[in-house]
Every structure is written in structure tokens, then in C-alpha cells.
Amino acid sequence: MSTGLRRLYYSIGEVAEIAGIPAHVLRYWESEFAELSPHKGRAGNRLYQEKDIELVLRIKKLLYEEKYTIAGARAYLAKKEEKYLENKVLGELRAGLQEILDILNDNTGRSAVR
Numbered sequence: 239m240s241t242g243l244r245r246l247y248y249s250i251g252e253v254a255e256i257a258g259i260p261a262h263v264l265r266y267w268e269s270e271f272a273e274l275s276p277h278k279g280r281a282g283n284r285l286y287q288e289k290d291i292e293l294v295l296r297i298k299k300l301l302y303e304e305k306y307t308i309a310g311a312r313a314y315l316a317k318k319e320e321k322y323l324e325n326k327v328l329g330e331l332r333a334g335l336q337e338i339l340d341i342l343n344d345n346t347g348r349s350a351v352r
Contacts, residue, residue, distance in 0.1 A: 247285040
């Protein structure tokens with residue numbers, strides 16, 4: 239995302255302007271997409287981070303450009319999240335197995351079968 243100066247938090251009005259949609263649409267999307275849950279300040283105002291803005295832009299693209307329904311966009315995002323978590327778990331498993339191989343190589347003085 240390229241918004242010029244990078245900040246830690248953005249207001250709902252700023253995010254609405256960046257995304258080119260009304261603030262009430264953002265509030266509605268929060269109720270429809272569990273992944274979209276900006277932090278709330280002490281006064282209860284929404285504080286969006288860049289990851290939230292990226293998600294808003296992804297949701298907007300799915301709904302407005304790719305013509306997904308709300309349910310379809312929700313399913314699409316859930317599938318992407320599932321795939322991300324699956325890849326993360328596989329990566330961690332691979333790293334753990336490599337660590338075991340390294341330990342076996344160090345303890346035996348010879349290389350383990352790969």
C-alpha cells in the first residue's frame with residue numbers, strides 16, 4: 239500500500255477516503271468479515287492498521303470488481319487464510335525436521351540419509 243507517509247493507525251474517515259467508499263460501508267463490512275476488526279481506541283473510535291487497509295482494498299476488489307457476493311467474498315478470504323495457515327504449518331514442520339536432521343548429523347559425525 240502506498241499512502242505516502244506511513245503511520246501506525248488510521249481513522250475510519252481516512253480509510254474510507256483511501257478506499258473510496260463511505261465509512262458506513264466499512265462499519266458494515268466489519269460485521270460481515272471477521273478478519274476485518276480494527277483496534278478500538280479509548281474513546282471507542284476505530285483505529286485501522288495498514289493490514290486492515292489492505293484487507294479493505296481486497297474486499298472492495300472482490301465485491302466491486304470481481305462481482306463476488308458478500309458470502310462469496312467471505313468464503314474466498316477464509317479459503318486464502320486456510321491456505322496461508324496450512325503453508326505456515328508445513329514450513330514450521332519442514333524447519334523442525336531439518337533441525338532434527340542437523341542434530342543427527344552432529345551427533346553421529348556423518349550425514350543422515352536425506
